[in-house]
Amino acid sequence: MEHEGKNNMIGMEMEKGKRESGSRKGVELPMRLLALVLTMAAATVLGVAKQTKVVSIKLIPALPPLDITTTAKASYLSAFVYNISANAIACGYTAISIAILMISRGGRSKKLLMAVLLGDLVMVALLFSGTGAASAIGLMGLQGNKHVMWKKVCGVFGKFCHRAAPSLPLTFLAAVVFMFLVVLDAIKLP
Numbered sequence: 117m118e119h120e121g122k123n124n125m126i127g128m129e130m131e132k133g134k135r136e137s138g139s140r141k142g143v144e145l146p147m148r149l150l151a152l153v154l155t156m157a158a159a160t161v162l163g164v165a166k167q168t169k170v171v172s173i174k175l176i177p178a179l180p181p182l183d184i185t186t187t188a189k190a191s192y193l194s195a196f197v198y199n200i201s202a203n204a205i206a207c208g209y210t211a212i213s214i215a216i217l218m219i220s221r222g223g224r225s226k227k228l229l230m231a232v233l234l235g236d237l238v239m240v241a242l243l244f245s246g247t248g249a250a251s252a253i254g255l256m257g258l259q260g261n262k263h264v265m266w267k268k269v270c271g272v273f274g275k276f277c278h279r280a281a282p283s284l285p286l287t288f289l290a291a292v293v294f295m296f297l298v299v300l301d302a303i304k305l306p
Contacts, residue, residue: 162283202246243291
């Protein structure tokens with residue numbers, strides 16, 4: 117009688133463990149899909165942001181201003197290129213990790229879990245650094261810097277700034293999603 121009670125308790129604990137790992141798996145795939153969508157959207161939004169405008173430049177005070185056609189696009193700023201690249205790398209990694217998740221449905225080895233955990237950690241660092249770099253340059257474009265006499269770029273290229281700005285919160289949200297994935301990966305390791 118006592119032996120049956122212990123077997124029932126062990127069986128219930130095993131069932132509880134199966135449900136918990138199953139619910140974590142049920143969360144991991146949607147989180148990875150969300151990260152894929154966010155990184156793809158952030159790279160695309162920033163990558164296609166562009167504005168061409170005629171700007172008047174006064175070289176010599178005695179002469180009339182010179183009208184020059186100027187284009188603003190993300191590829192002209194290395195911090196924006198870095199952010200686009202970081203999002204593209206994270207997007208590619210996420211697609212690979214989703215494929216790994218689908219292929220190895222139940223029997224993932226400890227080495228595979230550790231590799232995915234390390235990959236997710238690298239993506240967190242990469243995306244946060246991309247967000248920081250692009251935010252710094254974006255803020256400089258928005259406010260300028262009177263100490264070094266850099267003018268506000270967003271005053272001239274407002275359309276470009278408004279098109280590029282949404283990529284920053286998208287990248288930040290993708291980094292946060294990867295942080296949650298790191299926690300999920302760490303919980304799965306025995």
